[in-house]
Amino acid sequence: MTDRLKIAFAQMNQRVGDLEGNAAAMLDMRGRAAGADLLLCPELQLIGYPPEDLVLKPEFVRRAHECTDQLVAATTEPGPAILIGTPVAEGGAVYNAMILANEGRVLARTLKRELPNYGTFDEKRIFTPGPLPDPIEFMGVKIGVPICEDIWQEVVCAHLAEAGAEMLLVPNGSPYELDKDDKRYRLVRSRALETALPIAYLNRVGGQDELVFDGSSFIVHPDGERVVQMPDWDEALLIADWERTAQGWRCTTRETHQLDAFPEDVYKAMMVGLHDYVQRNGFPGVILGLSGGIDSALSAAIAVDALGPERVCSVMLPSRYTSHESLEDARECARLLGCRHDAVSIAPAVAAVGQMLPDMSGLAAENVQARLRMVALMALSNSGGQMLLTTGNKSEMSVGYATLYGDMAGGYSVLKDAYKSTVFALSRWRNANKPEGGLGPGGRVMPDNVITKPPTAELRPGQKDEDNLPPYSVLDRILEGLVDQEMSVGEVARATGEEVALVADIESKVLKSEYKRRQAPPGVKIGSRNFGRDRRYPISNFFHTAPALKTPR
Known part of the structure; x- marks a missing residue:
């Protein structure tokens, strides 16, 4: 002994x-x-x-x-x-x-x-x-x-x-x-x-x-x-x-290490998850659409920190609705990160589809733009071998504010389990800090305007996300209750102080979007209930928790 x-x-x-x-x-x-x-x-x-x-x-x-x-x-x-x-x-x-x-x-x-x-x-x-x-x-x-x-x-x-x-x-x-x-x-x-x-x-x-x-x-x-x-x-x-x-x-040994606090821990999780996924599946790097918005800017920053700027290629795919501001923000973001940046207009393709389908309008016309961007990005991905990185966040995916076979297309989504409020927190943190082990530059990695301007898909004139959704500060609190905590509509309304009708509408959007999420790429889990491994709901589902809500037969 x-x-x-x-x-x-x-x-x-x-x-x-x-x-x-x-x-x-x-x-x-x-x-x-x-x-x-x-x-x-x-x-x-x-x-x-x-x-x-x-x-x-x-x-x-x-x-x-x-x-x-x-x-x-x-x-x-x-x-x-x-x-x-x-x-x-x-x-x-x-x-x-x-x-x-x-x-x-x-x-x-x-x-x-x-x-x-x-x-x-x-x-x-x-x-x-x-x-x-x-x-x-x-x-x-x-x-x-x-x-x-x-x-x-x-x-x-x-x-x-x-x-x-x-x-x-x-x-x-x-x-x-x-x-x-x-x-x-x-x-x-x-x-x-x-x-x-x-x-x-x-x-x-x-x-x-x-x-x-x-x-x-x-x-x-x-x-x-x-x-x-x-x-x-x-x-x-x-x-x-x-x-x-x-x-x-x-x-008798003593050793102490300071563990990362929020939001640095989330950022590191995204870096590690993306790095190992790309390495183990044999991709030389990643390619992504850089729109001038915060989601794609943060995705690009994480990719550069995880893989190095030489392995990240960003592409701006403007349409007639893309603002000069977005063009400049995307270009500046790529410059700050030191990664390659190209611009490929989808206007000719949109015009061609318009000739094919002259009666197309409304949401269909908006979604065509997103899907044409996917066609261009996948063609570039096939050509260079890089994996297409999807840039949508959990708030959008929860309520279906994403285009199937459009901006949802790709091999991996680093923001899949990050609500929009987390995206803002991560972006502010990264602009002020460089993660330990990160391969990207120090200092700012995206223009401040990318963080402060109102989010927009720019698929029609003057479009803003809040045209279709409540403010993300409100939406995310509702989603955390409905998705992460599995609360009922009434419970979420009481906990957040929001109207029952609004919470019920969000619940309906979440349930109706299950078929989209089943076709979404994988992405790193950061919360307690991510879509995929944690939360597994039926696509055809007639159970709602909103009071007196009728569902079709």
């Missing part, structure tokens, strides 16, 4: 399905953790998280087993024992597991008991829950290894404590969302107080499709004191010293 341990915590990125690459990265971390007794890696580090239906493919699980065996065999080389996150298949079931390996052998394993099946998670679809886990004994120390969701329910940690666990090491795949770091700390603190055990919470970093993982790993003592805080967003390796005391095991 030892009275001292050196435990290495590997806050790592992953690539879903890249078994060999992920294994090599773990072995690299093991080499860097020389001198440590034990290395902890994040949940499902070998296969990447979330693996979704890859786990339902028998060949995938078979190859994961092979790669796990090879990884275990590689621990014959000098270095610490390693806790490996990997799937385990036996008896016709597949489990989410952590395997303890050292000196070429499997020393122990634990299976995830609590499988999350809400919001972005659907692990009950692909995994079988394990039994209540017992502690793993290592160097005479009983270590509890609750896996991610296991710590969110009281039963697993309580069982481990009753079974004699002396500390809890928690591997996670916990996606970022607003205020998630505070929520995690409150949860872990409560488990530490309940079990009277120190807890190390290890999380992964990086983007995976619509999810982004912020790391922010930490260690707390039984009294709830946070003694170690690892950085957010970046890979990191921490070798922490642990000592047995009269009161139990304690971490």
Whole structure:
């Protein structure tokens, strides 16, 4: 039995399905953790998280087993024992597991008991829950290894404590969302107080499709004191010293990192999500329509910070309704960002469609402009290979204020889960700050006029967004109630002080626009209820919460 341990915590990125690459990265971390007794890696580090239906493919699980065996065999080389996150298949079931390996052998394993099946998670679809886990004994120390969701329910940690666990090491795949770091700390603190055990919470970093993982790993003592805080967003390796005391095991290492606050955390999430999506899908860069408005300006800034100005191409696609002000704002925005900027008029194409469809007017004529812009942008995307970046925000997508096969077209949407009020906050912040690790310039990245002028689609003379929608300050409060909090029309009206008729109209717009959102590109999740992974509504839906609202049969 030892009275001292050196435990290495590997806050790592992953690539879903890249078994060999992920294994090599773990072995690299093991080499860097020389001198440590034990290395902890994040949940499902070998296969990447979330693996979704890859786990339902028998060949995938078979190859994961092979790669796990090879990884275990590689621990014959000098270095610490390693806790490996990997799937385990036996008896016709597949489990989410952590395997303890050292000196070429499997020393122990634990299976995830609590499988999350809400919001972005659907692990009950692909995994079988394990039994209540017992502690793993290592160097005479009983270590509890609750896996991610296991710590969110009281039963697993309580069982481990009753079974004699002396500390809890928690591997996670916990996606970022607003205020998630505070929520995690409150949860872990409560488990530490309940079990009277120190807890190390290890999380992964990086983007995976619509999810982004912020790391922010930490260690707390039984009294709830946070003694170690690892950085957010970046890979990191921490070798922490642990000592047995009269009161139990304690971490004697101290490390502090300041975590990003709003809105910087949202901006970083968008950067990381876009960067990893573009890199992992093999695009040389991105192309986007730069209209002179705030949404496209912010999207361009995030792209430049994530990828570098040389990998971002902006295009202004003016029509007869595009103002000189918008032309100048778009040009200046590209200049400030240092990215390429072209102008391609859609006027000839609009005229040609007008000859084809002479009776076209109103909304149809407006939407043709948006769709012709998409045709031009997709042609440029195909020509240069860059991914088309969509620039719409959550406020617009909520109420359908977007053109299907027009401005909704593209491969990724960084603002998909950002309400317009958040867009304003992010733009003001970026004009005053350069994000750490950002590849764009310091100073302003968009003209102040882009932030202050009234938003407009410029699809008809004198058009403003507020011609069709309430002010965004009002709209966003209503949408947060209806979408994020799943409140009824009456509840939202009471909470916001807005008229029931207005809230009911917004609810109707939200429900009627579901068919559009089903065809929208993916985008990074930042809130608690994003469209796609979190909120899944039927397209054909006759349930409304507005009082006495009649729906057609």
